Amino acid sequence: MSSHAPGTPARTYPPRPEAVYFYGTCLVDTFVPEAGMDAIALLEREGIRVIFPDNQTCCGQPAFTSGFPDEARQVVESQLGLFPGDYPIVVPSGSCGGMIRWHWEKVVGNDPALKARAAAIAARTFEFAEFLLHVVGFSRKDEGPATTVTLHTSCSARREMGTHLVGRELLARLGNVTLAHHDHESECCGFGGTFSLKHPDVSTAMVSDKVAALKATGASQLVTADCGCMLNITQRAAREDQDAGRSKPSLPGEHLATFLLRRTGGKQA
Amino acid sequence: MSTQAPNTTGQPIAFVSAQALRARMHDAVNDPHLRQSFRGAMDFLMAKRAAQFPDEGELDSLRSLSESIRQYSLSKLPDLLEQLEANLIRNGVHVHWAETPDEANAIMLGIARRHQAKLVVKGKSMVSEEIEFNHAMEAAGVGALESDMGEYIVQLAGEKPSHIIMPAIHQTKQQIAKLFAEHIPGVDYTDNVDALIQIGRRVLREKFEIADIGLSGVNFAVAETGTLCLVENEGNGRMCTTVPKVHIAITGIEKVVEKLEHVAPLFSILTRSATGQAVSTYFNMISGPRRGGDRDGPEEVHLVLLDNGRSQAYADEQLRKTLQCIRCGACMNHCPVYTRIGGHAYGTTYPGPIGKIVSPHMMGLEQTHLLPTASSLCGACGEVCPVKIPIPELLIRLRGEAQSAPHANPAMVGQGAGYDAKVSLLWKLWARLYARPATYRAFTWLATRFRFLTPKQQSGWTAARTPLKPAPRRLRDMVKDRR
Ligand code: SF4
Numbered sequence: 089m090s091s092h093a094p095g096t097p098a099r100t101y102p103p104r105p106e107a108v109y110f111y112g113t114c115l116v117d118t119f120v121p122e123a124g125m126d127a128i129a130l131l132e133r134e135g136i137r138v139i140f141p142d143n144q145t146c147c148g149q150p151a152f153t154s155g156f157p158d159e160a161r162q163v164v165e166s167q168l169g170l171f172p173g174d175y176p177i178v179v180p181s182g183s184c185g186g187m188i189r190w191h192w193e194k195v196v197g198n199d200p201a202l203k204a205r206a207a208a209i210a211a212r213t214f215e216f217a218e219f220l221l222h223v224v225g226f227s228r229k230d231e232g233p234a235t236t237v238t239l240h241t242s243c244s245a246r247r248e249m250g251t252h253l254v255g256r257e258l259l260a261r262l263g264n265v266t267l268a269h270h271d272h273e274s275e276c277c278g279f280g281g282t283f284s285l286k287h288p289d290v291s292t293a294m295v296s297d298k299v300a301a302l303k304a305t306g307a308s309q310l311v312t313a314d315c316g317c318m319l320n321i322t323q324r325a326a327r328e329d330q331d332a333g334r335s336k337p338s339l340p341g342e343h344l345a346t347f348l349l350r351r352t353g354g355k356q357a
Numbered sequence: 358m359s360t361q362a363p364n365t366t367g368q369p370i371a372f373v374s375a376q377a378l379r380a381r382m383h384d385a386v387n388d389p390h391l392r393q394s395f396r397g398a399m400d401f402l403m404a405k406r407a408a409q410f411p412d413e414g415e416l417d418s419l420r421s422l423s424e425s426i427r428q429y430s431l432s433k434l435p436d437l438l439e440q441l442e443a444n445l446i447r448n449g450v451h452v453h454w455a456e457t458p459d460e461a462n463a464i465m466l467g468i469a470r471r472h473q474a475k476l477v478v479k480g481k482s483m484v485s486e487e488i489e490f491n492h493a494m495e496a497a498g499v500g501a502l503e504s505d506m507g508e509y510i511v512q513l514a515g516e517k518p519s520h521i522i523m524p525a526i527h528q529t530k531q532q533i534a535k536l537f538a539e540h541i542p543g544v545d546y547t548d549n550v551d552a553l554i555q556i557g558r559r560v561l562r563e564k565f566e567i568a569d570i571g572l573s574g575v576n577f578a579v580a581e582t583g584t585l586c587l588v589e590n591e592g593n594g595r596m597c598t599t600v601p602k603v604h605i606a607i608t609g610i611e612k613v614v615e616k617l618e619h620v621a622p623l624f625s626i627l628t629r630s631a632t633g634q635a636v637s638t639y640f641n642m643i644s645g646p647r648r649g650g651d652r653d654g655p656e657e658v659h660l661v662l663l664d665n666g667r668s669q670a671y672a673d674e675q676l677r678k679t680l681q682c683i684r685c686g687a688c689m690n691h692c693p694v695y696t697r698i699g700g701h702a703y704g705t706t707y708p709g710p711i712g713k714i715v716s717p718h719m720m721g722l723e724q725t726h727l728l729p730t731a732s733s734l735c736g737a738c739g740e741v742c743p744v745k746i747p748i749p750e751l752l753i754r755l756r757g758e759a760q761s762a763p764h765a766n767p768a769m770v771g772q773g774a775g776y777d778a779k780v781s782l783l784w785k786l787w788a789r790l791y792a793r794p795a796t797y798r799a800f801t802w803l804a805t806r807f808r809f810l811t812p813k814q815q816s817g818w819t820a821a822r823t824p825l826k827p828a829p830r831r832l833r834d835m836v837k838d839r840r
Contacts, residue, residue, distance in 0.1 A: 112832045112833070116832055117801060117831050118801050118827045118828065118831055119825060119827060120828065121828050121831055121832035121834075121835050122828075124835075125832065125835050125836070125839070128836065140833065142794070145791045145797040146791045146797075151784055152753070154756060154760075154784070155753060155756025155760045155761075156757070156781075156784040157757055158788075159784045159788035163791045163792045165792070166791070243734075243737070246736075247735070247737075274737075275735075275737075276733050276735035276737070278693070278733060280732070280735065281734075282730075283730070283731075283732065283733045283734070284818060285818060287731050288817035288818075289382055289383045289387075290382055290386055290694055290697055290698060290731065291821075292820060293386040294693055294733070295821065320822070323822035323824075323825070324821055324822045326823040327821060327822050
């Protein structure tokens, strides 16, 4: 159930489409491009054509949540023309997906045409993992060795997109993967965008607790469908490793798309 | 109801400067004892609440019902307040209106003086904390004694509550044992919890008999019947409202509902959300002073209705949702920030998520503009709020009010108090860059091409993490070459 959003009723999913738009997000574009590539590969492997609008920049969320709605509006309005066809829009992040799905319509100015366009986009925007599970019906043979992983679900996937069970379900479809649940699983990792910059003390306390809980599972790695949380958690863990003089990462992380692709035979399969 | 701006000066509540707030947050997260005790207490309260709502569907419909009752009541607030006043007067209750904490205290001091009161015994009331009632009474030579066990402990320690439902949740039993041994004559140190409760009860029982005035809060005021409802667990609320000759109730103007039947769902979701109790031990319905033939009850009953910034929130459709609150405390129990810093770090009467959205109206944004930023917007508060207040949405709104350039006719006192020309300029540049795809592409191309120039110090980020570094190639470059 959502707090920002007017509830997240059980969503009706469309049939598997011929093509999708891929909205990579600014974070993936510049910092974790392999997560985007792997998500695209998973879709293409299923025979879905992936359109990557070259004019995509950012969903506007950083400005919006920081209290700069006008700056967010300018960016959102620059993105409204990117999806002319009637295809679903797939976003490899719960928080950017949540921004598009629940806030674009509010953020754009009072022009009814713009509002209608934002609403139409929102209605066909899906978080990548939810799309893979519910629309694509992902089901591939797990070809990797037996392993135990732990999963972090972002707060926006959990509370805005209502897709908190999707990651579990996808991992459950991999025969050799065991999911180890961590303590306080539903708690925030402490990222919160500019929160981590503005309140480093509290943010550090939160991410350190999250890292400890994830490590306590004994899992070999972290899997998550949000790159913001992933960078926050893994780079905190890396810093702890550094400070302790460990050379091997104690909590490596991968985007769910990367993990799924790797386990199921990669691009060629 | 007043339409004037709330009083933001001359209030005794501690000044919450941004710097002081940061320092307190820093100290709190670095206090392992505090971290451990709040984590344990919040885990306990979360589990108790969860056990009360095994059925998600039932919970959601009760939340929707409660939300609509609160919204309906607020939509008719001015009328309901008039109706409440008329019915209370008809029941023999004196009704007073206070716009500011000072006015509220002056009214109550006036009542105390008329009765030559020496001691006021108090049930739990967050509004009395909000106006620093004890402080005002003591300054005028009238004693004010807390009779709720948690409030009593906090009073002995010379502190403010750290939680709106569990005021002394930050105190260990050893600390309480020490306080009792130091402050209560003839009491030896014991950290046996039952013994401590018995000691507290004994002291307080004596005071009920000699107190001239009993003070209480109000959970719901029913307009149609002129009834004041009070939810409590210790029976001290009933004592305060029945034993002394005079009973004064104080509440915020938002607490009114129209009909008695509106109380039942709110009461049910309140106790279940707050302490995980199906019902509270006591539920008091106060409808006036003792009548001829009654064997007990006060001779005089007063109600003080306090504004203190509430009408400012009321005037704005979105901010009005703040007033839906029934003060259950669930938002703080589930807040990862509150869990780590405890209640005192906020420096406001109401801590936690509700404190962040309500304090700016009571104190002005000058003192509180940093509070709404101290949230990761994880949404846990909004998810559990029994009346569905969209707390994250309101935090974002308040961030905007605080940071936008000051302008005429602001919705809030202190609008623009957090305005920083440099920060605003940065966001303007950001928008320029990200709203122009060609410029954005050029920028990110440079950032990846010259990634070795990325600074190693990245303000708050690298305080605890390894630095961020752009990838060698962007997603868009890789997408183009993928076949
Ligand atoms: S905001 Fe909601 S959850 Fe928080 S105290 Fe008020 S009613 Fe309870």
